Amino acid sequence: xxxxxxxxxxxxxxxxxxxDRSHAVEKVSFSVNAGEIVCVVGESGSGKSVTAHSVxxxxxxxxxxxxxxxxxLEGENVLNASPGRLRALRGTRMSMIxxxxxxxxxxxxxxxxxxxxxxxxxxxxxxAVRKEKVLAIxxxxxxxxxxxxxxxYPHQLSGGQRQRVMIAQALVLDPVLLIADxxxxxxxxxxxxxxLRLISEMQERRGTGVLFITxxxxxxxxxxxxxxxxxxxxxxxxGTTEAVLKRPQHSYTRMLIDAVPTLDPPSREExxxxxxxxxxxxSKIYGTGGFFRKTGEVRAASEVDLKVRGGETLGIVGESGSGKSxxxxxxxxxxxxxxxxxxxxxxxVATMSERELRPHxxxxxxxxxxxxxxxxxxxxxxxxxxxxxVNFGTPHKEAYAMARELMSLVGLSPDALDxxxxxxSGGQRQRxxxxxxxxMRPEILIADEAVxxxxxxxxxxxxxxxxxxxxKFNLALLFITxxLRVAAxxxxxxxxxxxxxxxxxxxxxxxxxxxxxxxxxxLFEAAPGRTFEFARTPSM
Amino acid sequence: MISxxxxxxxxxxxxxxxxxxxxxxxxxxxxxxxxxIIAGDNATSExxxxxxxxxxxxxxxxxxxxxxxxxxxxxxxxxxxxxKKTVWELxxxxxxxxxxLSALTMVFAIAIAVPLGAIAAYRQGTLIDxxxxxxxxxxxxxxxxxIGYVLVYVFAINLGWFPVQGYQRLASGIGPWLQxxxxxxxxxxxxxxxxxxxxxxxxxxxxxxxxxxxTARAKGQTEAKVLFRxxxxxxxxPIVTVVxxxxxxxxxxxxxxxxxxxxxxxxxxxxxxxxxxxxxxxQAIILLFSLVYVLINLIVDLSYTIFDPRIRH
Numbered sequence: 069x070x071x072x073x074x075x076x077x078x079x080x081x082x083x084x085x086x087x088d089r090s091h092a093v094e095k096v097s098f099s100v101n102a103g104e105i106v107c108v109v110g111e112s113g114s115g116k117s118v119t120a121h122s123v124x125x126x127x128x129x130x131x132x133x134x135x136x137x138x139x140x141l142e143g144e145n146v147l148n149a150s151p152g153r154l155r156a157l158r159g160t161r162m163s164m165i166x167x168x169x170x171x172x173x174x175x176x177x178x179x180x181x182x183x184x185x186x187x188x189x190x191x192x193x194x195x196a197v198r199k200e201k202v203l204a205i206x207x208x209x210x211x212x213x214x215x216x217x218x219x220x221y222p223h224q225l226s227g228g229q230r231q232r233v234m235i236a237q238a239l240v241l242d243p244v245l246l247i248a249d250x251x252x253x254x255x256x257x258x259x260x261x262x263x264l265r266l267i268s269e270m271q272e273r274r275g276t277g278v279l280f281i282t283x284x285x286x287x288x289x290x291x292x293x294x295x296x297x298x299x300x301x302x303x304x305x306x307g308t309t310e311a312v313l314k315r316p317q318h319s320y321t322r323m324l325i326d327a328v329p330t331l332d333p334p335s336r337e338e339x340x341x342x343x344x345x346x347x348x349x350x351s352k353i354y355g356t357g358g359f360f361r362k363t364g365e366v367r368a369a370s371e372v373d374l375k376v377r378g379g380e381t382l383g384i385v386g387e388s389g390s391g392k393s394x395x396x397x398x399x400x401x402x403x404x405x406x407x408x409x410x411x412x413x414x415x416x417v418a419t420m421s422e423r424e425l426r427p428h429x430x431x432x433x434x435x436x437x438x439x440x441x442x443x444x445x446x447x448x449x450x451x452x453x454x455x456x457x458v459n460f461g462t463p464h465k466e467a468y469a470m471a472r473e474l475m476s477l478v479g480l481s482p483d484a485l486d487x488x489x490x491x492x493s494g495g496q497r498q499r500x501x502x503x504x505x506x507x508m509r510p511e512i513l514i515a516d517e518a519v520x521x522x523x524x525x526x527x528x529x530x531x532x533x534x535x536x537x538x539x540k541f542n543l544a545l546l547f548i549t550x551x552l553r554v555a556a557x558x559x560x561x562x563x564x565x566x567x568x569x570x571x572x573x574x575x576x577x578x579x580x581x582x583x584x585x586x587x588x589x590x591l592f593e594a595a596p597g598r599t600f601e602f603a604r605t606p607s608m
Numbered sequence: 609m610i611s612x613x614x615x616x617x618x619x620x621x622x623x624x625x626x627x628x629x630x631x632x633x634x635x636x637x638x639x640x641x642x643x644x645i646i647a648g649d650n651a652t653s654e655x656x657x658x659x660x661x662x663x664x665x666x667x668x669x670x671x672x673x674x675x676x677x678x679x680x681x682x683x684x685x686x687x688x689x690x691x692k693k694t695v696w697e698l699x700x701x702x703x704x705x706x707x708x709l710s711a712l713t714m715v716f717a718i719a720i721a722v723p724l725g726a727i728a729a730y731r732q733g734t735l736i737d738x739x740x741x742x743x744x745x746x747x748x749x750x751x752x753x754x755i756g757y758v759l760v761y762v763f764a765i766n767l768g769w770f771p772v773q774g775y776q777r778l779a780s781g782i783g784p785w786l787q788x789x790x791x792x793x794x795x796x797x798x799x800x801x802x803x804x805x806x807x808x809x810x811x812x813x814x815x816x817x818x819x820x821x822x823t824a825r826a827k828g829q830t831e832a833k834v835l836f837r838x839x840x841x842x843x844x845x846p847i848v849t850v851v852x853x854x855x856x857x858x859x860x861x862x863x864x865x866x867x868x869x870x871x872x873x874x875x876x877x878x879x880x881x882x883x884x885x886x887x888x889x890x891q892a893i894i895l896l897f898s899l900v901y902v903l904i905n906l907i908v909d910l911s912y913t914i915f916d917p918r919i920r921h
Contacts, residue, residue: 176842223918
C-alpha cells in the first residue's frame with residue numbers, strides 16, 4: 069500500500085488551564101489512505117472535532133494549542149506550516165465541510181460566489197472559466213438547475229442543497245483529503261441518506277481520502293471503511309468497520325454500540341386507560357395576511373386527529389417542516405390553532421382565551437430539544453423549577469421542598485438547586501427541564517425532540533427517565549422526534565407526519581413490521597445502519 | 609420593492625401633516641408676539657396691530673393654518689417676517705453649508721470608525737482593542753465645545769493650518785471649502801466615531817464567532833478578506849442603523865456647531881429665526897428637517913436589503 073495521505077502521530081492538544089482535564093486530545097495517532105473513509109466516532113468532548121480542526125489549523129487561537137506530535141498531509145507536517153502555507157493548503161489539498169450548512173455558509177453571499185471564492189483564492193483563472201468550473205461542480209454534486217443556484221442565497225435553498233453547496237465548495241479543487249465534521253447530523257434522515265451517498269460517490273470517483281466525524285453508529289455502518297473510536301481525548305479502539313462494530317474490544321465502544329437504540333420495538337402492553345388528550349381536525353395555517361393582496365398560505369398542520377391515553381406514549385415522527393412541532397405547540401397553546409378542537413380531559417382548550425386558559429396551563433407541559441437554550445442562564449435551576457408552581461399559588465417553601473424531591477427523582481442531587489444551568493452537562497440540563505415540567509404536576513407531557521441533542525449514552529438514560537415518570541405519574545406523553553430508532557423504543561403508538569398531514573398511524577410494533585404509506589417506507593429505508601448487524605451485549 | 613418604496617413615501621404625507629399642525633400650533637400658542645418684536649420697543653399698540661394685520665396674524669388660527677398650508681402645497685413657503693426675503697431664498701441659501709458639514713462629518717466618522725471597530729473586534733482583548741475602546745469612552749464624555757476649542761487652538765491658532773472660523777462656498781473651489789470644514793467636521797465627528805466604532809466592534813464580535821467565518825478560513829481565505837468580505841457585510845445592519853440615528857442626531861447638532869464656528873448654515877438660521885419669532889422660517893425649517901428624518905429612515909431600511917438578502921420588503 070502506498071503512503072497514507074494523512075498520518076496523525078502522537079497528536080496532543082492542550083486545554084486552557086482551568087479545564088476539567090489538561091489535554092483536549094492526547095497522543096492520538098491514526099491515518100487516512102487515499103480513497104478511504106475513516107470515521108472518527110465519539111461523544112461530545114471526546115476530542116474528535118479538535119483533532120479534525122488541528123489538521124486544518126483551525127483551532128481557536130490562544131485557547132487550544134497543539135503541543136506534541138505531528139500531522140503529515142502527504143508527508144508535510146501541517147503543524148509546522150506557516151500561516152501562509154496553511155492557507156495555500158486549505159481548499160486545495162485539504163477541505164472541510166461542517167455540521168450545519170445553514171450557518172456554515174455566509175448568508176449574505178450567493179452560493180455561486182462562495183464556491184467561486186475558492187477558485188479566486190487559489191487560482192488565476194478568468195471569471196468565465198471559473199464560472200464554468202463552478203457550474204460543473206454544482207452539476208457533479210447533483211444540485212438541480214446550477215445556473216439558478218449560482219445566483220441564489222443559502223436561505224433560498226433546502227438543507228440538503230446547502231450541504232451540497234458546501235461539498236461542491238470543498239471539492240472544487242480536488243483536494244486529497246476531505247474532512248467532514250458531522251455533515252449530516254443537522255439533516256433529515258432522507259436527506260442524510262442522499263448526502264452520505266453523495267460523499268461516497270465523490271470520494272470513489274475522485275479517490276479522495278475522507279476523515280468523517282460522527283457520533284452516529286448507523287452512519288458509521290453505512291459509509292466507513294475504518295473506524296477510530298475516541299473517548300476523552302484518546303483513541304480507545306480502531307480497526308475496520310466490520311471488526312469494530314461486530315467485535316468491539318473496548319468497553320467504551322461496546323457501551324456506545326449498546327446505547328444505539330434498535331429498530332425493533334419491544335412489545336408493549338395494550339393501554340385501556342381513559343383518554344387524556346384528543347384533537348379533532350386540528351389545523352394551523354400560516355401567512356394569510358398581506359395588506360394589499362393575499363400572500364401564500366402554509367398549512368403547517370392539517371386536520372390532525374390524535375388521541376393519547378393516560379400512561380400512554382404517542383410518538384409523532386416526521387422530518388423538518390412536517391408539522392410535528394406545530395401540533396405540539398398548538399396542543400400546549402404556545403401558538404393558536406386556526407381550527408379544530410383540542411380536548412384536555414373534558415375541556416376544549418383550542419378556542420379558550422388566554423384568561424380562560426390560564427388555570428389549565430399547568431396541565432400540559434413541554435420539554436424542548438435544546439437544554440442549553442431552554443433554561444434561563446441567569447437564574448438558578450431551583451428558581452426555574454419553582455417558578456411555575458409559585459405562579460400558581462404554591463407557597464415558596466413548599467415549592468422548594470417539591471423541587472428537592474424532583475431533583476432526586478430525575479437523578480440529580482437536591483443540593484444542586486442553587487447552581488446555574490452552565491454548571492451542568494447537557495444530559496443533566498435535560499433532566500432539570502423534565503423536573504421543571506413535572507413541578508407543574510401536568511397530565512400531559514410533550515417531549516419535543518427532547519433527546520435529539522444528547523449523546524447516545526445520555527440519550528438512553530433520559531429516555532429511561534421519561535419512561536419512569538410516565539409510569540409514575542400516569543402521564544399522557546406526546547413524544548416528538550425525527551429519529552425512528554428512538555421512537556421504536558419509547559412509543560406505544562406512532563403517528564407519521566409529512567407536510568402538515570398525518571400519513572399513517574398505528575401501534576409501534578405493527579407500524580415497524582409493516583409500514584403502509586410510501587413515505588413511511590422511505591423513512592425506514594433512509595434510517596442509517598438499518599441493514600447492519602451490530603454486536604450487542606445481550607440485555608439483562 | 610418599488611411598491612414598498614411608494615408605500616413608504618405615501619406614508620410620509622400624514623407624518624408631515626402632523627408635524628405641520630404641531631409646529632404651527634406650538635408657535636401660535638407661545639406667548640410671544642412677532643409683531644411686537646418687529647415693531648420694536650417704542651411702537652404704539654396701533655402700529656403693532658397694523659403689523660399684525662399685515663402679517664395675517666390677526667386671523668383665526670384655523671384660517672391662518674389653511675392659508676399657510678395651501679401656499680406650502682403649491683410650493684410657496686411665504687415671506688420671512690423679519691428678513692426682507694422669501695423663506696425659500698433664505699433656506700435654500702443655507703442648505704449648502706449645513707449639507708457640506710453634515711456629509712463631511714459622517715464621511716469622517718464612517719471612514720474612521722468602521723475599520724477601527726472591526727480591528728478592535730478582530731484583536732479583542734489586545735492593546736489595540738483597549739486603545740480603541742478607551743478612545744471611544746473619551747469621545748463620548750468630552751463635550752463637543754471642548755474638542756472644538758482645543759482643535760482650533762492647536763491647528764488654527766498655533767499651527768495655522770486651518771481658518772479659525774467661517775465657511776467657504778463650494779463655488780470658491782474644493783480646497784478652500786475643505787479647509788474651512790475640516791476642523792468643524794472633525795469636532796462633530798468625534799462622538800459619532802465613538803458611537804459607530806463601538807457598534808461595529810460589538811456587531812463584528814458576534815459575527816466573528818459564526819460558523820461561516822470558520823468556513824472562509826477553511827477555504828484558505830486571508831484574514832483581511834475574512835474580516836472585510838465575510839464578516840463586515842454580515843455585521844452591517846446594526847452599524848447602518850446607528851449611522852442613520854447618527855445622521856438624524858447630527859442635524860440637530862449642527863445648530864450648536866454652526867454657532868461655534870460661525871458657519872452660515874441652517875443651524876444658524878434656525879437660531880436667528882427662533883430669536884426673531886420668524887414663524888414662516890421656523891415652520892419651513894422644521895418641515896424640511898422632518899422630511900430629511902423620514903427620508904433617512906427610508907434609506908436605512910432600504911439599505912438593509914442591500915446588506916442582507918434575507919431581509920425583503
